[in-house]
Amino acid sequence: MGSEPNNTASGSENPKEETTSKAPKDPKTKDDKKDEDLSEEDLALKQQLELYVERAQDADLGLQKVALESMRQEIRTSTSSMTSVPKPLKFLRPHYGTLKSYYETMPDSELKKLLADILSVLALTMSAEGDRESLKYRLLGSEGDIGSWGHEYVRNLAGEISQEYSKRVNEEANVDDLIELVEQIVAIHMKHNAEPEAVDLLMEVEFLDRLVKHTDKANYKRTSLYLKSSARYLPGPDDMSVLDIAYTIYSKFEEYPSALQIALYLDNMQHVKKVFTSCPDLLRKKQFCYILARQGISFEVDEEMCADDEDREALQEIINNTKLSEGYLTLARDIEVMEPKSPEDIYKAHLLDGRASAGASVDSARQNLAATFVNAFVNAGFGQDKLMTVSSDSSGGGSLGNWLFKNKEHGKTSAAASLGMINLWDVDTGLAQLDKYFHSNDNHVTAGALLGVGIVNCGIKNDCDPALALLADYLDKEDSYTRIGAITGLGFAYAGTQNEQIRDKLTPILGDPKASLDVIAFTAIALGLVYVGSCNEEVAQAIIFALMDRSESDLGEPLTRLLPLGLGLLYLGKQDSVEATAEVSKTFNEKIRKYCDMTLLSCAYAGTGNVLKVQHFLGQCAQHLEKGETFQGPAVLGIAMVAMAEELGLDMAIRSLEHLLQYGEQNIRKAVPLALGLLCISNPKVHVMDTLSRLSHDADTEVAMAAVISLGLIGAGTNNARIAGMLRNLSSYYYKEANLLFCVRIAQGFVHMGKGLLTLSPYHSERFLLSPTALAGLVVLLHACLDMKAIILGKYHYVLYFVVLAMQPRMLLTVDENLKPLAVPVRVGQAVDVVGQAGRPKTITGFQTHSTPVLLAAGDRAELATEKYIPLSPILEGFVILKENPDYREEA
Numbered sequence: 001m002g003s004e005p006n007n008t009a010s011g012s013e014n015p016k017e018e019t020t021s022k023a024p025k026d027p028k029t030k031d032d033k034k035d036e037d038l039s040e041e042d043l044a045l046k047q048q049l050e051l052y053v054e055r056a057q058d059a060d061l062g063l064q065k066v067a068l069e070s071m072r073q074e075i076r077t078s079t080s081s082m083t084s085v086p087k088p089l090k091f092l093r094p095h096y097g098t099l100k101s102y103y104e105t106m107p108d109s110e111l112k113k114l115l116a117d118i119l120s121v122l123a124l125t126m127s128a129e130g131d132r133e134s135l136k137y138r139l140l141g142s143e144g145d146i147g148s149w150g151h152e153y154v155r156n157l158a159g160e161i162s163q164e165y166s167k168r169v170n171e172e173a174n175v176d177d178l179i180e181l182v183e184q185i186v187a188i189h190m191k192h193n194a195e196p197e198a199v200d201l202l203m204e205v206e207f208l209d210r211l212v213k214h215t216d217k218a219n220y221k222r223t224s225l226y227l228k229s230s231a232r233y234l235p236g237p238d239d240m241s242v243l244d245i246a247y248t249i250y251s252k253f254e255e256y257p258s259a260l261q262i263a264l265y266l267d268n269m270q271h272v273k274k275v276f277t278s279c280p281d282l283l284r285k286k287q288f289c290y291i292l293a294r295q296g297i298s299f300e301v302d303e304e305m306c307a308d309d310e311d312r313e314a315l316q317e318i319i320n321n322t323k324l325s326e327g328y329l330t331l332a333r334d335i336e337v338m339e340p341k342s343p344e345d346i347y348k349a350h351l352l353d354g355r356a357s358a359g360a361s362v363d364s365a366r367q368n369l370a371a372t373f374v375n376a377f378v379n380a381g382f383g384q385d386k387l388m389t390v391s392s393d394s395s396g397g398g399s400l401g402n403w404l405f406k407n408k409e410h411g412k413t414s415a416a417a418s419l420g421m422i423n424l425w426d427v428d429t430g431l432a433q434l435d436k437y438f439h440s441n442d443n444h445v446t447a448g449a450l451l452g453v454g455i456v457n458c459g460i461k462n463d464c465d466p467a468l469a470l471l472a473d474y475l476d477k478e479d480s481y482t483r484i485g486a487i488t489g490l491g492f493a494y495a496g497t498q499n500e501q502i503r504d505k506l507t508p509i510l511g512d513p514k515a516s517l518d519v520i521a522f523t524a525i526a527l528g529l530v531y532v533g534s535c536n537e538e539v540a541q542a543i544i545f546a547l548m549d550r551s552e553s554d555l556g557e558p559l560t561r562l563l564p565l566g567l568g569l570l571y572l573g574k575q576d577s578v579e580a581t582a583e584v585s586k587t588f589n590e591k592i593r594k595y596c597d598m599t600l601l602s603c604a605y606a607g608t609g610n611v612l613k614v615q616h617f618l619g620q621c622a623q624h625l626e627k628g629e630t631f632q633g634p635a636v637l638g639i640a641m642v643a644m645a646e647e648l649g650l651d652m653a654i655r656s657l658e659h660l661l662q663y664g665e666q667n668i669r670k671a672v673p674l675a676l677g678l679l680c681i682s683n684p685k686v687h688v689m690d691t692l693s694r695l696s697h698d699a700d701t702e703v704a705m706a707a708v709i710s711l712g713l714i715g716a717g718t719n720n721a722r723i724a725g726m727l728r729n730l731s732s733y734y735y736k737e738a739n740l741l742f743c744v745r746i747a748q749g750f751v752h753m754g755k756g757l758l759t760l761s762p763y764h765s766e767r768f769l770l771s772p773t774a775l776a777g778l779v780v781l782l783h784a785c786l787d788m789k790a791i792i793l794g795k796y797h798y799v800l801y802f803v804v805l806a807m808q809p810r811m812l813l814t815v816d817e818n819l820k821p822l823a824v825p826v827r828v829g830q831a832v833d834v835v836g837q838a839g840r841p842k843t844i845t846g847f848q849t850h851s852t853p854v855l856l857a858a859g860d861r862a863e864l865a866t867e868k869y870i871p872l873s874p875i876l877e878g879f880v881i882l883k884e885n886p887d888y889r890e891e892a
Contacts, residue, residue, distance in 0.1 A: 049071065093126060110142070113140070116142075117142055120137035186214055226836055240266060243262050257288065259275050261765055264297075277304055285305075291878075331757060370742050377753045484522045525562050531569075564585070567596070567599075599634045601616070602638030621668050657679075682714070705743045717750075777804065812856055
């Protein structure tokens, strides 16, 4: 009965072909020949069955019953496995028609139902394609157990039911009898490890909610895993309802961490709260808090979720991410990379031939600015470096400000802000070090310090709101630099918090007639970050009015394009909710209308994998336009933003982008490398690396610059030796071109980000969850890179710091019940997709065993290599709490 699903095809298909193709011309000779080939046993069986067929048509009911019972017995015993067509079915083939016509003449009785059962099984191999006779006779037959006829029969019935169901629904006929049968089939599938087939059948007949009662301790994990992975390929709103059912199943079996992840994917805060209230165990609640902190959303733990005040404070502290810096430094110490690195250590100029080092003196302010960024990215979060923070034992504070003043005007802004990056996540130290720059007479320095405050607080929430307290006073300053520093700082510090105080402070700036265009553009972005994915009407309204107020000349400016992006971020990943705003955008000036439309759509469908939207963007990119058009840039980025959701779509998008490179105009070609950078962020795939390497030597400088930056993005935080080598060679190739060399340096900073301990990937939890603030930061950076010359190579280079929103340690840090680091052996290897596979397949391959904390590369998965502890989260990423296994016995 429990036959394997793999040997099914031959069972159901070959026989049908035989019926049609081998109509015997001369029955006599053909039969004789067949009989000669048969072994004695088979011959006896054949004659036996022929006798049964005759007896089944006998007038004597007793004989009839015996004949049908015997025939049923023969078929049942042979259909348990369907590796080939069972003998009884083969021998009964010529009599199928006879039995069918006899059935029609029989009066209603138990025997008629018995014959219907037999005909239903025979129809499995005899009936013509599309007749659905197996189902027809099943419904006419007895109500008995269908499982006893074998697995293949049940699968065939399931296929016929789905066809019959859609036909009946179209005709608005009654489907109750089908649903009864579906219930039986699902029960059989769930008992015999065929969960995917049960789920598929219920999806076909749109009764997936009936699945929950069939799940039990043995099959709920496989069922939910299949639901989770199939949701990616379903159109909305089906995908959401499928995940809802997975959430219900996980909750039913108290698999709360998985239920929480689905609640976060659905962005359903009610579900999140329910997980907290349903789970009585405080330790597990702490683990939930780590998952919430990694997702980067603001969440208040109330009394209902945790009654005890002290415990509640402990939980809130984890959500606020206050221990992130500590965990990251634990990892750094363990891997022994605490030693600060200077930009020269990264450039490794000594490995190149003479000409590169000779060109180092060209345009020194530009070179110093590049070194500032490289230094900030490489030492991010380590609290010490060799340029900005010089240890206190050096004489006085003399050397402290030196590096700052090796930068020109706006370069000082980035230099001061780099202190925030170096002390990333360590709010107290960071603010103490930035404090001295607040009293500077140079507006650029003050602006940098304000930005640095935002960077230090990025992703960390604090009850006393230091960022708001420090930055609020600078929002109304005359000097636009200082204002931008404060505005962007607030955007970083409160990204994703939907903080109303920030809204009240920033929205008036959008309507301020005195504010310069750059101030308004950065205000729109900051509001977009704070309210990312919230669909907030008031903020949307304010940005729309700001856009409508722009003059003709303003609309041509590159910075104006950040306004639609700020608007788009409000709808990040929210799909249809953007439609009303998209309609309003059609009334904008035609200079920006198309651009706004593309930006809104790309943000709204980001991370959804919606195929229709990808086609729409490809359609927009297929148009060949004059040089002035800019809207195709966001359309190309849109392809990447939508398709990054799952591996299959991602590979297809990479191939489509290859075509755009060959046939697209310049304004498309310069966006393609950036789209590739987003698709493979912190995941250096070799073929993408080669494409970008080719483009980095492109004749068009804008394409080359975008390709260089993207090389940095795909290798971000990986220390990838091949990309590092490519960038070194590019630095000697472009030694005379200051702009390109600047881009090469930035890319080198990206690749060695956090000395190889960080990732920029917005996806986490085995690529299931997408952090909206992380994606928002990357999208702002990529939009800025669409016009390198005006923004990143102009005076707004601090836009590069937007990557801080996506920076996360790519670590697994196991902690004990007191949240202190605990070293345990873990196996780290390439993740294997085990959805719907039989048995208990291995989830990782090619693993190595390390002691935690460990680094996880893109596509890696970890599992504990010891039975001594039980992890409180099924996915080993970030902070994982381990509790001791009470059943563990030390082996002697």
